[in-house]
Amino acid sequence: MFPWSFSRQGQPNDLPDIFTEDIFMLMPVNSQQIYAGWNISYEHQNLAAGLWGEERFSSSRLAVKLIFMPNTDNFCIYDVSGPGQSIYLQLPEYHKKMPAHINFIGLLGYCGKDLTFLPIISSSAVFMSTGRVRASQEAVLPRLEGRLRHSNRDNLPLNYFDNETVPHNPVQAVMPFYTRLKNTQSCESITEDNPYLNLEQLTNALDKQMGRSSVNGEK
């Protein structure tokens, strides 16, 4: 009935493709990783091939383009061609001083040799915590009384934050995007000489985006 096979311990090997639906999702895993999963129907793959012509299409690679907001000149492209339909993408390294979150969207499409990008489908906007803002001293007190035993059990970790922190004044914080990702083409405007974005601009833009975040979808 369905082209599913649950041979791997009940885990579906692939999604049913009889419904010709395209999906592309980005989900933050931690401050450095995002999960990307997709499904492009044959129909749309053929459409894209038709647009670019067989020769050019065959030399292009399936790619994910992440576009960081608010300065949309910041982007990186990941080559995701391969047998799988999901991947964990490693984000650019951040500078130590950075705000509590970043915001970006992803496009799944085909990237030609000349780095032209033919988008097929976009993800929803991703709002991602960077984990670089820590709790202040006041928030964490050691357990002083009633201590009988320290256990190393790590199966129930709570929100532990170390005290190696960034400044709590957000105006001091800035957000960089380095240009040394594997399989990545970064924007030209971010250079080694000027690797930072202005946080004030970023904060303003994020404030505006609060009203049209990925959840409520409103502008």
Place this chain on the structure above:
Amino acid sequence: MTEPDVSANNYFAVVLNAHSPYLKSASSKPAPEEYWFFAQILESYLPLLDVFERLNNENINTPVVLSLSPTLLELLNDKDLQERFLQYIDNKLQLIEKEAARCMFEHDISALLEHYRRETKYWRHKYTEVYKCNLIKAFADLHKAGALSLITTCASSAVLPLLSAEPELCRIQIETGLDTFNKYFGFRPADFWLPECAFIPGLEHLLHKAGIKYTHISVSSAIGAVPYIGGSTCRPFKSEDGLVFFPNDMSACVEVWSGSGYYTDFPYRCSSRDLSDDMPELDLSSFAPFTSERPAAGLKYHCSGLTDGSDIYRMQNALELAEYHAEAFINSRKRQFGQIPVSDACPPLLTLSLNAEFFGLNWYEGCKWLEKTLRLIDADPDLQLITPEAYAQKYAQSLPSAVPNSGAWLDGGFMSRWINYSNDWIFRSLGLAHKCFKRMAYAPEQTEEMQESINQALRFLLMVQAEDWPLMLSIGQHANYARKAVRNNLLAFYKLYEDFLNKKVDCQSLRSLHKRLNIFADLNYQKFFPPESRTDMDINNFNTDNNILQKLLQFKEVAGSVVELSNKPQQQDTWQKLANQIVTAVQITENIAAAAQETEALKIYKKSTAELKEILNAIKAADSPQQVFSCGQKASSVIGIWSEAAIKVVQEQLNRKD
């Protein structure tokens, strides 16, 4: 040590979250997974009810917040499960008798078994004679008496940030949760528990629209709030909509529930060593007669470490330690309050949020600790127990405004527990199922049978969204059951979807699926996808919201049509067609801009859209067909420029294709 300076306005809130995934077996016989639920009732819910009743009878003020998840409410209300729970207790009593005979010469274990016998009989009596098998009413009575403040959470306790790409489904989770709670308690709570305290900016609007006024977030969400509000977990804050956020206090939580928390101390009962695991040779067929598996028997003989050279659990020692830990906890909180900078605006509030099942099931002496802690707070003039709702009513005006950062209460606020190599396949499958469901919900012609079929599909979809499955897979506990649950629910969903695509409803199959998952009886997807929203939808040509490629092709077609119509000024009625085509062109450029969001071509999209809108206004104001066609010429020119400039690559390919 000098006593800390503690003022009378030191507020403390306790928030407990009670949840169970929907574990009811479709068969008429009990399944092993149902035993997890029965253990929760026997070891956590009944003891907690007992604590709050006792405190209430003694007129001790305990405004503790308890979130009851909708799936838990449905399970508690299920008559079959109520009967099976009684059978479970009886089987357990039989097992205790057998164990008492086996261990009659082991004094410590015999004494423990005697305690278990008395305790189990007591809970059976309370469940049948006092509560009449209706725990929901018992909770409601305590709520009416003011001893508990009941709230709820999402329908299947989905982690909402993971569904954030589908705001309608987030809304369904929230609204269905509130509706189910309303069905059982007759009111919609203003306070709402976010599963795993997981938050993502934008969620506040959905919560506000659902009528929620207060919610609970993790430390990571609070300290990364924008704008920065001090990084304190003792200061609630509110959104622009007025939704008040209560951060979970890390220090209080870590002292109780963490790798070095109280419950790990060695005299306490070891919750992970159950008789069924300790003695694999023991015959448990009378306890779990319908399965070959060995569910936990709930008989635990060992403590976490060695006491007096033995690891046999000694209850009296453990209960004394629980009382001591309650005093230590209160002293620690008072010290914490002493270190919080004084604020003129509003006093600090420490919120201790924990899973309700932690008390009893994970920490056997936890109920004793909780009772003692609540008694100490009540007797202490420096501390005041309060519900977050009551606090907000007092101080909402002076709370700072901010939006929390995204975060959850495990793993430093990240999602790595819910998305990793063990469980990511669930979300890819879910992404597709969401699209399929939207296709069903937006279908223009829906018969009554079809509507019922869509509702049932939604029930299965809600079950797949539950937070429990990825968590089970992630920690490797009951992983096979989690896989089976996701797989079976998804297959049932796709069975209904396939019927929908074939435009038929198999009533017999639908009844059977309804019997299999009989939950959220009042669920109606039309509340979220009203009929008027689907009038213009063409089911055979359903474009997904963000398919850029299709929109570009569609635009090319419209652009061609505009150019063609502009070149035929002599024909009658052409101007109306032209205007319609330009309207469509505007819509498509807007859609492309929305779908492509912040791509490099966005500025040009926006510029073209604005110019096309101006032309459209000029067409509306035109006096003569000549003016209309003149506008049409301009429009085709704008469209031409747009095509050339904005999507150079695509246009090039379009030309090649031609």
